[in-house]
Structures are given as structure tokens and as C-alpha cells.
Amino acid sequence: MSHHEVSKDTINVIEEALQPRQDYYGVTDWGDCIERIIENLERIVSEFNGDYSCWNLQTLSNSREELLSETKKTKLMKTLQDIPKSGSRGILSDSPITSLLSELRKRPEELVEASYTITAHIIHAAKWWRDEILRDKSADYNNQKNKKLYKDRYQPNLEAACRSVRLISNEAMKNIAFDIFDTTQIYRKLEETTEQNKYENFLEENDASYVKNIERFLAFSYAARSPHEGPLKRKNRKASNVFEEKLKFEFVLSGLNASPTIISREICYGTSDREKINHIEQNLKSTGLAITEEISNIEYQRESQPLKTKKGDTTLQSTFRTQLADKHIKKNAQLIPFRWDQLSSYEIRKLWESVLSQHNPHATTVICLMLITGRPLESIINTRVVRKRTHLPKRINENDIFIIVEDNSWASGIIEPESRRQLNSNWKDNFETTVEKSSFKIPIEIWRLMSSSIKKASDRSHKRSSGLFNENRQKTLEENVKKIVSATNKKFKTRLTLHRITNTLFHQTVFSSGDIAEASLITGTLPATGSISSLYYYTPRIDHLCKVYENVMKCIQDAAIGSSPEQLDFLDESREKERVGSPITPKESYIFEVAKDLYQRCMNEKMKTYDPQFIVRTHNALTLYTAMLIMFSTGYRSIKDPLSDLSHINIRRKTVVISDKVDDNLTNSRLVPATGLLVDQVNHYVDHCNFLKERLSIIFDKNTSRPLFFLSRNMEPQRVTPERLQRHLSLETKPPLNMNRHYLRTRLRELEVPGEYVDTFMGHWGCDQVPYSRFSTFCTHQYLSTTRAAIETLLERSQWKVARGFS
Numbered sequence: 080m081s082h083h084e085v086s087k088d089t090i091n092v093i094e095e096a097l098q099p100r101q102d103y104y105g106v107t108d109w110g111d112c113i114e115r116i117i118e119n120l121e122r123i124v125s126e127f128n129g130d131y132s133c134w135n136l137q138t139l140s141n142s143r144e145e146l147l148s149e150t151k152k153t154k155l156m157k158t159l160q161d162i163p164k165s166g167s168r169g170i171l172s173d174s175p176i177t178s179l180l181s182e183l184r185k186r187p188e189e190l191v192e193a194s195y196t197i198t199a200h201i202i203h204a205a206k207w208w209r210d211e212i213l214r215d216k217s218a219d220y221n222n223q224k225n226k227k228l229y230k231d232r233y234q235p236n237l238e239a240a241c242r243s244v245r246l247i248s249n250e251a252m253k254n255i256a257f258d259i260f261d262t263t264q265i266y267r268k269l270e271e272t273t274e275q276n277k278y279e280n281f282l283e284e285n286d287a288s289y290v291k292n293i294e295r296f297l298a299f300s301y302a303a304r305s306p307h308e309g310p311l312k313r314k315n316r317k318a319s320n321v322f323e324e325k326l327k328f329e330f331v332l333s334g335l336n337a338s339p340t341i342i343s344r345e346i347c348y349g350t351s352d353r354e355k356i357n358h359i360e361q362n363l364k365s366t367g368l369a370i371t372e373e374i375s376n377i378e379y380q381r382e383s384q385p386l387k388t389k390k391g392d393t394t395l396q397s398t399f400r401t402q403l404a405d406k407h408i409k410k411n412a413q414l415i416p417f418r419w420d421q422l423s424s425y426e427i428r429k430l431w432e433s434v435l436s437q438h439n440p441h442a443t444t445v446i447c448l449m450l451i452t453g454r455p456l457e458s459i460i461n462t463r464v465v466r467k468r469t470h471l472p473k474r475i476n477e478n479d480i481f482i483i484v485e486d487n488s489w490a491s492g493i494i495e496p497e498s499r500r501q502l503n504s505n506w507k508d509n510f511e512t513t514v515e516k517s518s519f520k521i522p523i524e525i526w527r528l529m530s531s532s533i534k535k536a537s538d539r540s541h542k543r544s545s546g547l548f549n550e551n552r553q554k555t556l557e558e559n560v561k562k563i564v565s566a567t568n569k570k571f572k573t574r575l576t577l578h579r580i581t582n583t584l585f586h587q588t589v590f591s592s593g594d595i596a597e598a599s600l601i602t603g604t605l606p607a608t609g610s611i612s613s614l615y616y617y618t619p620r621i622d623h624l625c626k627v628y629e630n631v632m633k634c635i636q637d638a639a640i641g642s643s644p645e646q647l648d649f650l651d652e653s654r655e656k657e658r659v660g661s662p663i664t665p666k667e668s669y670i671f672e673v674a675k676d677l678y679q680r681c682m683n684e685k686m687k688t689y690d691p692q693f694i695v696r697t698h699n700a701l702t703l704y705t706a707m708l709i710m711f712s713t714g715y716r717s718i719k720d721p722l723s724d725l726s727h728i729n730i731r732r733k734t735v736v737i738s739d740k741v742d743d744n745l746t747n748s749r750l751v752p753a754t755g756l757l758v759d760q761v762n763h764y765v766d767h768c769n770f771l772k773e774r775l776s777i778i779f780d781k782n783t784s785r786p787l788f789f790l791s792r793n794m795e796p797q798r799v800t801p802e803r804l805q806r807h808l809s810l811e812t813k814p815p816l817n818m819n820r821h822y823l824r825t826r827l828r829e830l831e832v833p834g835e836y837v838d839t840f841m842g843h844w845g846c847d848q849v850p851y852s853r854f855s856t857f858c859t860h861q862y863l864s865t866t867r868a869a870i871e872t873l874l875e876r877s878q879w880k881v882a883r884g885f886s
Contacts, residue, residue, distance in 0.1 A: 085155045089142040092134065096120060096202050099177045103159040109180035110156050112195070114146040116180070119199035122260040122542060128550060131214070133206040175241035176202060182245045189473070190249055193256030197293065200265050201240050204300035208233050211300075232299070240296035243289035251286035255293070258472030258543075262301060264461075269294035421586040422579055424638040429571040430580070431639035433563055434528070441552055442559040444532045446580065447525045450635060452480055452489060453584035453602030456577055460556055462547040464536040468518070470543040475516045477603035482547065483518065484537050487526050490518035493659045494603045496614040502662040505812045509669040511618050511825075513658045519601070519628045522636055587631045594834025597627055600659060613843045616817075616824035618664035621657045623829070664821040665814065670711070670877045673810070677704045681882040695790045698771065701884045702789055703807045705764045706799055708879055710819040712757045712870055714841050715739055717801045717816035722786045725765065730758055734863065737842070749842050750851075750859065752867035756874055759881050761786070767884025823873070830869040836862045 093099070093113060099106070121139040124132060146152050176198075183194045212233070247255075254272060259265045273291050276282045282290065386392045422430070434443050448459045455478075462480040465471055468490075471481055475492035482489050493515055502510060521529070536547045548556060564575045585606075588598035596613040599605055601624055658664075681704050684697040709721040716739040722728075727736040733755070738748040765786065775794070788796040789803055797803060801816055808816075820841065827837045837843075839850045839862060850857040 084151050085145055086141070088138050089145050092117065092138060092142045095134075095206060097176050097180070098174055098205070100174050102162050102164045104164055104174070105177060105181055106156065106159045109177050109183075110159065112180045112183060114143060114152070115195050116199055116202065117143045117146065119195055119260070120203060123199055123203045123262065125542075126261045127203075128261075128263070131210065133203060133210060175238045176205070179241040179245050186252070187249055190252050190256065193252060193258075194244065196258065196260070197244060197255060197265075200262065201237075201244065201293070201296065203262065204297050205233075205237050208237075208300045236296050236299055239292040243292040246285070247289040248283065248286050251282050251290065253474070254282065255290060256474055258474070262297070266294065266297045266301065269297065422575070422583045426573045426575060426579075427583070427635060427638040428641075429573055430564075430567055430575060433567040433570070437563060439559055439563075440528075440531050441548060441556060442563055444529045444547070445556055445560050446563065447529050448480065448489075449577070449580050450583060451519075451521060451525055451632065452491065453581060453604060454478060454480060454491070455581050456557060456560065460548060460553050463544040464533055464547050465544045466537055471516065472544075473515075481544065482521075482533055484533060486520070488518045488520045490516055491603055492516050494599055494605070494614070496611075499615060499661070500663060500815065503812075506663065506814060509665055509812060509814070510662065511658050511664045511666055513618060513660060513662050514621075515659075517600070517621050517624060517659050519625060522632050524636060524640060583635070584631065587634060588627060589834075591631050591634065592627050592834050594627075594828065594837070596660075597624060597828075597834065600624060601628055611843070613824065613838060613841065614660070616661055616664075616821045616841070617828070618658050618660040618662075618821065618825045619828060621659060624659070661821050661825075663815060663818060664825050665818045667826075667876060670822060673707070674711075674877045674879050676810075677707055678880055678882055680704070681884075685884075692792065694771070694775075695792060695794060697884065698767070699789050699807055701764060701767060701882060702787055702799065703804070704882050705760055706787055706804060707808075707819075708757060708760055710816075711822070711877070711879070712754055712874065713737055713751045714820050714823045716820065716842075717804060720785055720787055720799045722761070725761075725786050728753060728758070728761060733758060733867070739842070749839060750863075751840055752863045752870060754867060754871050754874060756871070756879060756881065763881060763883050763886060766886035770885045823870075826873055827866070827869050830872060832865055832869050836866055840866050 096116065097109075097113070117139055120134065121136065121143060124134055124136050124139060127133075146155075179198060179201075183191065183198065186194050255269060257265060257268050259268060269290060273287070273294055276287050276290070386394065386397060430446070434446055437443050445456070445459050448454070448462060449456065452459070458478040458480055462482060464482045464484065466484045468483050468485065471483070471490055475481065475490065477492040477494040480489055480491050532547065536545050539545055539549075560577070564577065564580075567573055568575055585598045585602045585604060588601055589595055592598075594613075595606055595611055596617045597619065599611065599614060600617075600619065605611065677700075680700040681697070684693070684700045687693055687696070706721045709715055710717065713721075713735055715721045715737060723738070727738075729735075730753075733753045735751050735753045735757075736748060737751055768786075785798065787799045789799060789807065791797055804816060805813070824837060824841055827840065828834065832840075835850075835857070839857070844850065849855070850862075851859075
């Protein structure tokens with residue numbers, strides 16, 4: 080076919096990569112994909128780290144350039160289409176790769192590129208597997224007796240992988256849309272996705288099996304594990320040196336040299352019946368509540384390892400270990416400034432002096448990145464460099480770091496809490512839009528130290544992104560960094576550790592803003608107590624996080640060099656209005672419309688005196704309005720009556736006692752400010768109910784001791800429950816009932832209410848962080864006055880008013 084202007088090498092590449100049928104059946108459907116696949120293969124081969132290469136990089140490059148010529152490409156397609164077609168009219172089993180290519184362009188536009196990437200990885204893995212079979216036949220090749228080398232294993236696994244990419248849903252494809260061309264990294268990402276899905280179930284059952292098939296094929300191809308071994312060997316290998324989070328409630332306690340101890344805590348649902356537990360969780364999800372945040376925090380606690388009775392271990396010793404570990408957790412949870420876990424100003428200064436005196440720019444860069452990103456050493460070593468912001472991948476994990484050369488900044492993904500509720504398509508227009516990554520400017524002095532390493536990485540490759548450190552250097556970086564830390568400790572009598580250096584940004588952020596959620600969003604890490612409730616409800620603007628980050632970095636720079644040089648461009652104005660975090664925070668305009676609609680209902684129902692259900696409709700409309708006003712004024716959770724007893728409101732002090740989520744000791748009861756509008760509305764509602772009871776006492780023969788209640792058509796009092804609230808609310812978009820908590824958590828911080836005040840108002844404190852416990856220095860008076868003023872401002876913006884009933 081050389082006389083058709085396309086070289087024989089290009090034809091060989093197409094046949095080796097796509098494995099088409101001899102008659103090139105269906106080439107009209109998949110022919111346009113050839114160029115894109117070869118381009119992705121070229122990138123994979125350039126980053127492949129193996130003893131052999133599937134293709135010559137120059138050959139792939141020449142083939143891609145040939146196919147860029149429209150004349151050559153057109154002639155090639157015409158030639159392939161003219162080949163006489165014979166055999167069956169199907170290619171699913173005869174040629175699984177081309178059958179997959181035929182379906183790629185049916186994906187939504189934003190997923191086409193991801194489909195090409197994952198398909199190219201499968202093609203490269205298939206070629207590697209076939210070459211392994213051939214190499215195994217040679218006399219000088221070291222045979223590992225791996226069953227994957229048998230060809231009868233190859234074809235069914237390839238068909239399963241290609242079928243999975245064809246059938247996987249678009250939603251699931253978004254979870255594996257990794258812009259990664261390193262074969263080891265793509266396999267690890269798929270492996271993490273399958274492991275994570277076992278405990279979070281974010282993939283449908285069929286999609287989970289499809290992702291598993293793709294991950295399994297790559298694992299078998301590159302000998303990460305063998306078909307006959309299963310996951311057991313891999314699990315044992317990881318258990319020896321890597322800790323994987325597998326339960327929802329785990330606390331990791333790391334000593335200086337000791338191995339991690341895991342204490343797993345499990346929610347007590349009050350029953351062990353799996354069907355009842357599922358029913359409880361389903362009810363919570365249906366009303367828009369986070370399972371781990373709404374259920375009472377009664378917990379069982381157990382050690383992760385069984386008792387070693389042969390070595391003299393006993394249940395009593397296990398109890399002592401658990402108690403000590405629990406005390407350690409509570410100490411870490413206090414987040415008191417200048418504890419041992421945080422670096423002091425002296426230690427930061429001496430660390431900076433050691434960094435400046437080093438002649439190892441790469442180790443210096445690692446330490447600087449640990450200080451400014453708060454990420455662990457494993458993430459720092461895998462940092463990548465992009466020249467432009469537009470080169471960033473669409474999806475970034477919270478542990479992935481990208482340095483953007485054009486504006487001297489770093490970017491990473493946003494950490495998300497487990498079991499977060501996703502945004503319903505009906506809510507998009509009324510809820511704040513969020514993005515999945517954020518970026519922050521690198522301080523001037525630190526950029527100067529890292530610029531040489533960054534420039535070399537940027538010049539080393541012309542791809543969209545390149546590794547900051549090459550693979551050979553990565554192996555020695557950890558050792559070099561530890562040597563610098565050890566030398567600093569000996570010289571200046573400090574107690575530096577990599578763990579303390581990494582945690583500096585997190586603790587400095589908590590100390591600066593008082594908001595643990597902001598520290599987690601910036602650093603991509605959670606506190607020692609594990610998941611925090613505030614992450615479910617917070618949707619800050621990126622420019623706010625940038626200001627917090629700027630203040631923290633100024634403090635760190637000031638401690639390091641004695642002054643903080645002025646940085647004029649800390650904020651990227653093009654992204655200042657973007658938000659991150661919770662996707663179900665309502666817009667202020669939507670809350671304004673809701674308040675207006677509920678108030679208008681009260682007024683309209685009051686005018687319909689001709690309606691036989693006039694009294695019932697008017698009362699229910701007023702009850703709904705009062706309940707929603709209470710929820711938007713106090714942050715009440717929609718898990719039972721918004722107000723259990725009138726005695727919980729102190730009219731003289733204008734405070735309300737909230738006890739919506741408590742344990743047996745009522746430790747999560749909280750005091751919140753009551754605005755004048757709330758007090759007036761509750762008084763009018765009480766007068767309205769008294770008016771009805773006095774005139775309809777014969778009908779109200781049932782218990783109506785609770786302040787708020789609905790009326791049925793037969794005028795029977797009914798408790799205010801989440802289900803009834805949702806039914807009476809009857810908004811077209813059916814928003815979640817806990818949108819008030821998302822709204823208040825976000826807007827209060829925007830009004831510059833301190834983070835600790837907001838957490839107290841929302842009831843978001845962890846163990847040993849109770850604001851009213853012994854030895855607490857929390858100022859209740861300042862908290863009430865500051866928060867009350869902010870709540871009044873929010874109510875005024877939304878134009879909530881006093882609605883009157885029959886009184």
C-alpha cells in the first residue's frame with residue numbers, strides 16, 4: 080500500500096495498535112479516530128518507564144504527522160473502504176478495539192477526550208501483553224511463570240476492557256476522566272477508584288464492574304498482579320507499608336517512629352438490622368441530610384488489630400490502649416495555637432536559614448512546597464508543572480499539585496467529605512455554581528528559591544504538563560530532605576519533622592481565620608479527628624480563600640525572613656467570583672423568592688374566607704412560614720419540630736436553646752441568638768394558636784402542647800416533621816430542607832463572622848472542642864452580639880417579615 084502516499088510504517092502502526100479485521104470492517108465509523116489515538120499513544124510511550132518499548136517514539140510521531148495531511152488521510156480512508164468486505168457483519172469479538180472506537184464519538188463533547196485517553200491506555204497495555212507473550216518464547220528472556228502470558232487469558236480480558244469502556248455511563252466516565260499518560264499512575268488512579276467505591280458506593284453496580292474490568296486489564300498487562308492471584312497478594316503487600324482508609328470513621332495516630340494505630344468508630348443506629356439501617360439512611364437522604372452529620376454521635380470504638388493472646392495480650396490492655404489513644408485524639412482536636420504539632424516562629428526561621436544554606440535546589444523546592452501547600456511528601460514529589468492555566472486537567476485530586484508558570488501560582492483539587500449529596504439538575508439555576516479546583520499565588524521570596532527547578536521542568540517537555548522532578552531524582556529526594564531536617568535539628572536544637580512542616584499551613588490557617596473548613600479546603604487535609612461537618616455546608620468564594628491564604632503566608636514569611644515583601648497580585652481577578660465546596664448552597668436571590676412566596680401564601684389564604692378549608696389552609700401557611708423563618712434564623716436541622724418548647728426562647732436575653740442533634744449527655748445543645756423579627760413572629764404565631772384553641776376547643780381535643788403544628792383536613796393537629804415540611808413547602812424545584820444550613824454557614828463567613836462563632840452557631844464542634852465546657856475561653860457575649868447582627872442583616876436582605884394569623 081506504499082503507492083498511496085501513506086508510508087508502510089504508518090500502516091503497521093495502525094494494524095498493531097487497532098488490531099482491525101483483515102477487511103477493515105467498519106472503518107467509516109472509526110477511521111476518524113486513528114489520528115487522536117496515535118497522538119495519545121505517543122504521549123504514553125514518551126512517559127512509559129519499562130525495560131522495553133511497544134513502539135518507536137519517532138515512528139509514532141511520523142505517523143501522526145502523515146495523518147495530519149488531509150490528502151494522505153483521505154486517500155488512506157478511500158483505500159481501506161474499497162477493500163472487499165467478507166465474513167460476519169460484527170466486530171465486537173473479532174476486533175474489540177475498533178468496535179470500541181466506533182462508539183467513542185457518541186459521548187458528550189466534554190467526555191470524548193477522556194474516552195480517547197483511556198482507550199489509548201488499553202491499546203498500549205494490549206500491545207505490551209502481546210509483546211510479553213513473544214518475549215516469553217525467546218531463550219534469553221527471564222520467564223516469571225506468570226499465567227498472564229498465556230494467550231487464552233489475553234483475548235477475554237481485552238474484550239471485557241473494551242466492552243466496559245463502550246458501556247460505561249457518562250456519569251461514571253467522569254470519575255475516571257484522568258488526564259494522565261503515565262501507565263503506573265493511571266492504574267493506581269483506577270485502583271483507588273475501585274477501592275473507594277467499595278465503601279462509598281458512588282458508582283452504579285454495572286459501572287463499578289466496568290471500572291474494575293479496565294483496572295484489571297491494566298494490572299494483568301503490566302504485572303501489577305496476575306489473573307490467578309486475585310487481590311489477596313496485593314492487599315498483603317500494601318498492608319505492610321501503606322495505610323489505606325477503608326472505614327468511614329477512622330483516626331490515625333502516628334508516633335515519631337511507631338507504626339500507625341487505627342481506631343475505627345462506627346455509628347450506632349439503635350439496631351443491627353441492615354434493612355432498618357438502610358431505611359433510616361434513605362429517609363435522611365430523601366430530605367437532603369448528610370448521614371454522617373445528622374445521626375447522633377453515639378459510637379462504638381474498637382482497635383483495628385486483633386488481640387495477640389500468644390504474646391500475653393489481654394482485653395484489659397486493649398482497653399488501656401484505646402483510652403490512651405482517645406486522649407491523644409482529643410488533645411489533637413483542641414487545635415490550640417503553638418502546640419508541639421505546629422512549628423514555632425523560631426523553628427520556621429531556623430528551617431529557612433538551613434534551606435538558604437543548601438546547595439541542593441530540588442530538596443529546597445520540596446521543603447518550600449510542603450510549607451506553602453500543606454501537602455505530604457508523597458504528593459510533593461509527584462508535583463507537575465504547566466506553562467499556562469488552560470493546560471490544567473479538568474479534574475484534579477486534592478493530593479495532586481500543579482505549578483502554573485505564567486502567573487507564579489499552584490493549583491490543586493478540592494477536598495470533599497464522604498457521602499456528600501450531589502446537586503440535582505432541577506436546582507442548578509437557584510444554587511451557587513462551584514468548581515473542582517483552586518489555585519493560590521506563590522509568595523515572591525519562595526518563588527525565587529524554586530524558580531530554577533521549575534524552569535528546568537518547564538523546559539524539559541513540550542507537553543501540557545511535565546513532572547517537577549524526574550523519576551531518578553524522586554528516589555533520592557526523601558532521603559535528602561530528611562538529611563536537611565536532621566542537620567537543622569542538630570545545629571539549632573530544634574525538633575523538626577516532616578509531619579510538623581506539612582501541618583504548619585493547616586494550623587496557621589486555623590489560627591488566622593478560626594475556621595477549620597477553610598484550612599481543609601486550602602491544604603486538602605482533614606484534622607486529626609477525621610471528617611468535619613462544616614465541609615458539607617461551606618461554599619466560600621475563591622477570592623476569600625486567597626485572602627486567608629495571603630494572610631497566612633505573610634505570617635510564615637515574616638517568621639522566616641523577618642519581614643513579608645509586598646505581593647501585589649495575590650488574587651487572580653479572573654477567578655474571584657468562583658466558588659468551591661458544597662454544591663447545594665442557595666443563591667440569595669432564591670431565598671428572597673422563597674421568603675416572598677411563603678409570605679404571599681399567608682396573605683392569600685387569609686383572604687379566601689369562602690373556602691371551606693379556609694382555617695386549615697391559613698394555619699398551615701402560617702405554620703410553614705414560621706417554621707422556615709426559625710430555620711433560617713437559627714440554623715435548625717430539619718430532623719424534628721423546629722421548636723420543641725416555648726421555654727427554649729429567652730425573650731429578655733433574645734436567645735434560643737437548640738437541641739436538634741444531641742447524644743445522651745446533651746453535649747451538642749447550643750445557644751444561638753434570637754433576632755427581634757424571630758421573637759415577634761413566634762409571639763404572633765402563639766397568639767394565633769391561642770385564638771384557634773379558644774374558639775375551637777371542641778375540635779382541639781388532642782395534644783397540641785408543641786408550639787408548632789399543622790392541621791389535617793379534619794383539623795387534627797399534626798407534628799411538624801421533615802416529610803410534612805417538604806410536602807407543605809411544595810416548591811417546584813423541591814430543594815433540600817437543610818439548604819438553610821448551607822446558606823447560613825456560607826453567608827455568615829462572608830459577613831466576616833469569626834469561624835469559631837459560625838461553628839458554634841451551626842453546632843459544628845468535635846470532641847473536646849465544646850465552647851461551653853470546662854476551661855473554655857469562649858466569649859458568649861461577643862459571640863451572641865456578633866452573630867445576631869449578621870443574622871439580622873441576612874434576614875433583611877431576604878426581606879423576611881412578620882406574618883400575622885387570626886389574632
